[in-house]
Amino acid sequence: MKRFVLAFIAAYIFLFLWGWLLNGVLLKDVYAQTPNLWRTQSEMLGFFHWILIGQALIVLAFVMIYASSFAGGGVIAGIRLGILLEIAAIGMRMGVYAVQPFPGKLLVYASIGGLIEMVITGAIVGVIYKPAAARTP
Numbered sequence: 001m002k003r004f005v006l007a008f009i010a011a012y013i014f015l016f017l018w019g020w021l022l023n024g025v026l027l028k029d030v031y032a033q034t035p036n037l038w039r040t041q042s043e044m045l046g047f048f049h050w051i052l053i054g055q056a057l058i059v060l061a062f063v064m065i066y067a068s069s070f071a072g073g074g075v076i077a078g079i080r081l082g083i084l085l086e087i088a089a090i091g092m093r094m095g096v097y098a099v100q101p102f103p104g105k106l107l108v109y110a111s112i113g114g115l116i117e118m119v120i121t122g123a124i125v126g127v128i129y130k131p132a133a134a135r136t137p
Contacts, residue, residue, distance in 0.1 A: 007128040022113040078126025082118030
C-alpha cells in the first residue's frame with residue numbers, strides 16, 4: 001500500500017506540473033487562436049477543482065492498472081503502460097477533433113505532449129513501484 005500511495009502522489013505532482021507547463025505555457029498561443037471554444041480564465045478558476053479531481057482519477061487509474069498487471073516489470077513496464085494509455089487517449093482526442101472545431105495542430109501538440117506525459121508518468125510509477133529485492137536468509 002505504501003508504494004501505491006507514493007506512486008500516486010509522485011505521479012499526481014508530475015501530472016499537475018506537466019499539465020500546467022504544456023497547457024498553460026507551451027500551448028497558450030494555440031489555445032488563444034480559438035477563444036470561443038474555451039472558458040475565460042476567471043471561469044476556469046471556478047472549475048479548477050474539476051481539473052484536480054480529473055487528474056487524480058487519471059493517476060489513480062494509471063497506478064491501479066500498473067499495480068494489477070505491470071508491477072513486476074519496473075520502469076520499462078511503466079513506460080509501456082504509459083504508451084498504451086496514451087494511444088487510447090489519442091484515439092479519444094481524434095474523436096473530439098472530429099466534432100469540435102479546434103486547430104489540428106492542437107491535436108498533434110496535445111498528443112505529443114500526452115505521450116511525453118504518459119511515458120514520464122510510467123517511469124515515475126515504475127521506479128517507485130519496482131519489485132522489492134529478494135531477501136536472502
